[in-house]
Amino acid sequence: MTKLRLAIVGAGPAGIYAADILLKHERAFEVSIDLFEQLPAPYGLVRYGVAPDHPRIKGIVNALREVLDSGDIRVFGNVRYGTDITLDDLKRHYNAVIFSTGAVRDAPLEMPGIDAHGSYGAADFVSWYDGHPDVPREWPLEAQSVAVIGNGNVALDVARMLAKHSEDLLPTEVPDNVYAGLQASPVTDVHVFGRRGPMQVKFTPLELRELGELRDVDMIVHEEDFDYDPASRDAITSNKQLTVIDRIFTQWRARETGSASRRLHLHFYARPVEVLTTDGAVSGFRYERTEPDGQGGVRGTGEFREVEVSALYRAVGYFGSPLDGIPFDERHGVIPNHEGQVLGDDNNQVPGVYATGWIKRGPVGLIGHTKSDAMETIQHLVKDQSSWWSPAEPAEQAVTDLLDRRGVLYTNLDGWHRLDAHEVALGENQGRERIKVVPRDEMIRISRD
CATH class of the missing domain: 3.40.50.720 (NAD(P)-binding Rossmann-like Domain)
Incomplete structure (x- = not known):
């Protein structure tokens, strides 16, 4: 045989x-x-x-x-x-x-200023907060106001991790160095920008709902984004996921805001135009307001807006x-x-x-x-x-x-079992699910016993 x-x-x-x-x-x-x-x-x-x-x-x-x-x-x-x-x-x-x-790798996003200091790819940030052994242990969390470009699940993950209070991550397997970095973050406002409307998003209802459950974080949405065109209204009635997403947005629109210490802003119909810079560092984000084109896409309106931010993350896909x-x-x-x-x-x-x-x-x-x-x-x-x-x-x-x-x-499968048990034990000592081991050499040492 x-x-x-x-x-x-x-x-x-x-x-x-x-x-x-x-x-x-x-x-x-x-x-x-x-x-x-x-x-x-x-x-x-x-x-x-x-x-x-x-x-x-x-x-x-x-x-x-x-x-x-x-x-x-x-x-x-x-x-x-x-x-x-x-x-x-x-x-x-x-x-x-x-x-x-x-x-x-992060998919490229071509626009002026994208390479400025304080402009990052979401994939690198995700690798950092997930304890990837081949990225630096420190991440520059220095901005009070941050922009996230993208309307997929990764964009929402990045926005949530930036806006969430670090102590609320302690029950999870967040690495110690990541917890310390997020704890020191001065962030107060996270702005998420999407080129199309709220009924053309790429994230799932579960991801969206989790944003609204963040403690001490106001969800800021803008009424001008919810004047639905016929195509969006048809999508809501024919697609169960979009029905749920619309229901979540409707609940957020009815909420009172202003009491939380942090805010997460969702901007739709916003086409990225330029990363504004001062002395080579991110100082703002410029976008063009778009509108439905009647064929499932969007077109520019010629109206340009700017938001003051000190850091920017592009979450437009992996490569x-x-x-x-x-x-x-x-x-x-x-x-x-x-x-x-x-x-x-x-x-x-x-x-x-x-x-x-x-x-x-x-x-x-x-x-x-x-x-x-x-x-x-x-x-x-x-x-x-x-x-x-x-x-x-x-x-x-x-x-x-x-x-x-x-x-x-x-390393082999037995080695992974050793590393897994070691991480779980580290977590148990602190009442946590697990604590990831981050350095590659330490992972290898534990795995190879």
Whole structure:
């Protein structure tokens, strides 16, 4: 019977779901799966891309843990593709590889002043407050008034973390250095700007509702944004999510404001024009007021407004990163592919190479999309048996020998269990859920016992 030796690069939800789907898929061959992750711990953006005050994420982590703990998948953490292990190495030891490396960079936003001091990408800020080991431990939280550009869930996460009182994060797994940084923040006002109207937002009702539950934070919305056009009114009656979102906004519009020490302002119909600067630092944000164009989009009105801010975060999407030896679409930030089969410059399939998750389709969709994505890729992998690589050294021990020879301090699943237990114990000592270990070297030391 043929045996498939499969490498998966990226141990976030996309990679783990792909492994699980393959193991359960009807097939006429045995399977051996090795999962490679550049960080010492698994789970990708579930651990390092979601705000710590989202309790529902624990359910996703538990589901991913069950897959890894099934005993059918080997995990190699702290292994960087392209340096610690290369494409030639994968071809020598495996029949195929699936890349599930996600998208962790900020998408660009071109406008004057965007590179000023005090202008940041949301992805970097998210990595900081989630305790990513490869970002600086300190974050410059010096502004009283802050702008956040974007109308997706990440924009709301960033705004909530900036506006929320730090002590309200203590029950979560927020890292100690992040708590200390947020505690010292002088912020009083956070402004969120979206180019379109309140019924064209990209965030979910749950994310929106959580904003309104912040203690000692007034929600400021503007009546001029809620003079709905016919398309918006039709959307409210035909879309259950938008019905809930409209209900939340209606409740906020009826609230009394003025007593809270912090304010979170939502500005719709606001097209970014310029980051205003003084002596090279952010001093304001200029935008053009827009209006519905009658075709589902917006058009400029020619009216320009300015808001005084001292820091600005762009949350306009994530962007993938190129991988050594693998085709890459620089415009869209993805690996070019047909339903997960990677395509070369000649638009023909690259044998043995597949993609799933955000590096396959771009940073859109939720966990459910990730599962269907993985299923599509796995179906092609199974059918493509005739074009798999023929590895010269397929033995499982050959991979660990290779990493050992190169002095790679890789972590395994047992190591993750040790790190997980250590973080939970740190939290228990302070009456908290867990406290994340942030430095990479400390994560490795604990994992490798």
